[in-house]
Amino acid sequence: MSQPKDALAAPTHPDPYSFYAELVARRPLFWDESSRMWIASSARAVGAVLTHPACRVRPVTEPVPRALGPGAAAVFRHLVRMNDGPVHCPMKQAVSSFLGGFGERQVREEARRRTRLLGGPERLHSLPFQLPLSVVGRLLGLSEDGLPQVAVWTGDFVRGLAPGADMDRLEAGERAAHGLLEVFRAALAADVAGPLALFARGAERFGAQGREALLANAIGLLSQTHDATAGLLGNTVLALLGQPALRERPGLLPHILDEVLRHDAPVQNTRRFLAEDAVIEGQRLAAGDTVLVILAAANRDPALNEDPHRFDVDRKARRSFTFGAGVHACPGEALVKWMAWGALEELLTADPGLLRAAARGVSYVPSVNGRIPLFQREVRS
Numbered sequence: 001m002s003q004p005k006d007a008l009a010a011p012t013h014p015d016p017y018s019f020y021a022e023l024v025a026r027r028p029l030f031w032d033e034s035s036r037m038w039i040a041s042s043a044r045a046v047g048a049v050l051t052h053p054a055c056r057v058r059p060v061t062e063p064v065p066r067a068l069g070p071g072a073a074a075v076f077r078h079l080v081r082m083n084d085g086p087v088h089c090p091m092k093q094a095v096s097s098f099l100g101g102f103g104e105r106q107v108r109e110e111a112r113r114r115t116r117l118l119g120g121p122e123r124l125h126s127l128p129f130q131l132p133l134s135v136v137g138r139l140l141g142l143s144e145d146g147l148p149q150v151a152v153w154t155g156d157f158v159r160g161l162a163p164g165a166d167m168d169r170l171e172a173g174e175r176a177a178h179g180l181l182e183v184f185r186a187a188l189a190a191d192v193a194g195p196l197a198l199f200a201r202g203a204e205r206f207g208a209q210g211r212e213a214l215l216a217n218a219i220g221l222l223s224q225t226h227d228a229t230a231g232l233l234g235n236t237v238l239a240l241l242g243q244p245a246l247r248e249r250p251g252l253l254p255h256i257l258d259e260v261l262r263h264d265a266p267v268q269n270t271r272r273f274l275a276e277d278a279v280i281e282g283q284r285l286a287a288g289d290t291v292l293v294i295l296a297a298a299n300r301d302p303a304l305n306e307d308p309h310r311f312d313v314d315r316k317a318r319r320s321f322t323f324g325a326g327v328h329a330c331p332g333e334a335l336v337k338w339m340a341w342g343a344l345e346e347l348l349t350a351d352p353g354l355l356r357a358a359a360r361g362v363s364y365v366p367s368v369n370g371r372i373p374l375f376q377r378e379v380r381s
């Protein structure tokens with residue numbers, strides 16, 4: 001099979017992993033002239049970049065992408081994912097404690113219930129995107145009837161933020177930001193005792209900006225959920241398709257999910273921007289440089305996991321960078337695993353024909369960082 005042409009094409013390549021293995025072995029942290037970025041791929045280099053104080057989530061000269069319209073920019077500038085330092089820490093605490101308020105049983109049951117509701121011929125094509133959004137939307141207290149529109153807007157918002165988004169996507173993202181802000185403002189006004197209000201109390205300490213920061217981060221929870229969870233569901237369906245024996249052991253789902261997350265990560269890379277000169281893993285990086293941090297390559301570094309290319313649900317001491325590392329590590333890890341567990345146990349028991357449908361064909365959603373299978377629409381017979 002041909003190799004991906006570069007690290008940005010790798011996430012949507014049928015098999016990027018031999019390309020990544022080559023990077024890990026030969027060029028764990030190097031300057032790539034064609035993309036004009038540093039590329040970090042080994043577990044050591046990825047860990048070092050993600051925890052280095054000079055490596056920030058946004059360039060200091062452009063904290064908000066200039067291309068964004070005013071609505072999308074108003075959301076982006078508050079996102080916990082897009083801030084470092086004093087703004088990041090208290091907002092991260094508010095987000096983590098809000099997400100920490102949900103338990104396995106509640107999330108798994110909600111995912112099962114919604115998977116049943118979202119049945120139908122479009123299931124495999126659209127469920128990976130609709131289901132996570134509707135579960136997280138309900139946890140945030142959004143009204144049931146608005147959820148399909150919220151899912152569409154979240155997809156538009158995410159695509160509008162993606163690096164290199166064209167004018168159409170930027171405009172759709174801008175409309176989506178306005179739509180989502182309205183939905184959350186209305187939800188907060190309508191339910192002063194609901195989950196969103198609880199989250200709002202956590203944001204009070206941010207002063208005058210608190211309410212806007214809260215609303216932005218509620219949208220951020222939806223946008224962080226959207227592609228990554230669809231990728232996890234899709235990559236797990238593909239793993240089950242390739243390994244029929246696993247389908248006979250539904251009790252293993254939590255372990256299967258953990259191994260899929262390591263072996264075929266839905267978020268393949270992230271980026272860091274140098275706020276000042278730094279020496280990392282013996283390389284001199286300069287203020288203003290960008291680093292592409294390939295989490296999915298580090299997961300398969302033999303220094304991190306023994307026999308890393310083998311898919312092994314019984315793997316002992318599994319280690320993974322899929323949810324990041326350091327201060328920006330993902331606070332949604334537990335939630336997303338419960339959600340995917342509930343959805344897949346329902347799909348596999350209620351619909352044994354599901355994998356036949358998956359076998360009909362799959363492509364990947366165009367992306368420079370996500371690995372998100374897109375299953376063909378099912379044809380009614």
Ligand code: HEM
Pocket residue numbers: 057080081082092095099136220221222224225228229232266267270271321322323324325327328329330331332333335336
């Ligand atoms: C399989 C699903 C998911 C994966 C693989 C994933 C992965 C990640 C990664 C790698 C980061 C760190 C990015 C970086 O440091 O550059 C991150 C951050 C984040 N994720 Fe997730 N995520 C997933 C699902 C979720 C869900 C469901 C939520 C919330 C409901 C969520 C909320 C967040 C937030 C708020 C951040 C920003 C944290 C910070 O910057 O401090 N994620 N995620």
